[in-house]
Amino acid sequence: MDWDKLRIFHAVADAGSLTHAGDALHLSQSAVSRQVRALEEALNTTLFHRHARGLILTEQGELLFEATSSMIKRIDSATARIRDSEEEVFGQLKVTTTHGFGALWLAPRLAKLYDKYPDLKIDLMLEERVLDLPMREADVAIRMKEPSQADLIRKRLMSIRMRMYASPEYLEAHGVPTEISDIQNHRLICQAPGAPQVMAGEQLVESLLAHDVQTSLTVNNYFGVLQAVVANLGIGVLPDYIIEDFPTMIRVLPDIESIEVPVFLAYPEELRQSKRVSAFRDFVQDEIIAHRRQRRAMGAD
Numbered sequence: 001m002d003w004d005k006l007r008i009f010h011a012v013a014d015a016g017s018l019t020h021a022g023d024a025l026h027l028s029q030s031a032v033s034r035q036v037r038a039l040e041e042a043l044n045t046t047l048f049h050r051h052a053r054g055l056i057l058t059e060q061g062e063l064l065f066e067a068t069s070s071m072i073k074r075i076d077s078a079t080a081r082i083r084d085s086e087e088e089v090f091g092q093l094k095v096t097t098t099h100g101f102g103a104l105w106l107a108p109r110l111a112k113l114y115d116k117y118p119d120l121k122i123d124l125m126l127e128e129r130v131l132d133l134p135m136r137e138a139d140v141a142i143r144m145k146e147p148s149q150a151d152l153i154r155k156r157l158m159s160i161r162m163r164m165y166a167s168p169e170y171l172e173a174h175g176v177p178t179e180i181s182d183i184q185n186h187r188l189i190c191q192a193p194g195a196p197q198v199m200a201g202e203q204l205v206e207s208l209l210a211h212d213v214q215t216s217l218t219v220n221n222y223f224g225v226l227q228a229v230v231a232n233l234g235i236g237v238l239p240d241y242i243i244e245d246f247p248t249m250i251r252v253l254p255d256i257e258s259i260e261v262p263v264f265l266a267y268p269e270e271l272r273q274s275k276r277v278s279a280f281r282d283f284v285q286d287e288i289i290a291h292r293r294q295r296r297a298m299g300a301d
Contacts, residue, residue: 005038009035089275090119090120096125097127099126100239103223104226133149133266133267133268141264147264154264165236183253184211189233191220200260201261
């Protein structure tokens with residue numbers, strides 16, 4: 001089957017428009033249309049329902065689009081590995097991690113990686129959902145538990161705990177709790193039990209809410225929790241890795257914390273020799289070492 005026709009079909013299906021696909025492929029709309037019609041004739045089927053507002057895949061078109069998507073992923077993977085045989089580190093690297101870790105810890109540090117490898121293109125995907133690395137939904141994952149997927153290279157980076165923090169201004173205005181029962185006199189800021197989060201955080205929140213907390217604010221990610229704490233709104237349940245970037249935060253009830261949560265970096269076995277992956281892995285490991293030193297200096301552990 002003609003690869004050019006399949007490539008053009010995929011672009012049309014992805015864009016939902018002959019015009020937009022033509023722009024992406026640098027082809028005229030009529031040339032794109034001819035190729036799609038020729039493919040439909042070769043397969044003796046209709047691949048698109050044609051509407052005034054665009055194109056919609058038929059059932060047969062959906063089957064072909066699934067196949068071309070898989071083919072393009074494999075070609076992109078092969079292209080990346082070929083390019084990685086060069087000395088320079090460049091090209092796209094798809095990195096997935098959680099909203100909290102990605103927004104609060106990883107993203108603020110990426111400037112150092114770009115300084116060293118200016119031709120690298122990071123696609124940072126913040127997801128609580130675990131993406132499928134062997135199917136190349138992402139190249140590298142940083143997750144708050146050991147990945148269970150097969151054929152992955154995995155490395156434990158560090159451990160974190162969920163703890164309680166408040167701003168100096170809030171504590172000056174509302175007092176410092178000295179025992180767990182005092183939490184009922186404060187506003188608790190946290191993720192709602194049952195929201196996508198590490199189990200350790202959910203368990204800590206549930207145990208705190210059991211102490212007859214009168215007022216609370218729940219947010220569906222840790223970035224929102226942090227912003228509320230910074231705005232002097234209450235006592236927040238947050239991962240301990242944020243502290244070095246927010247040194248004015250005060251830990252509340254230091255004897256109360258979650259169980260330890262392991263942080264793992266993982267990538268597919270087939271990317272073992274990838275210079276892009278190696279560069280990112282080494283960068284993260286160096287930042288983890290610096291993070292540990294900073295925490296020890298602050299006496300945060």
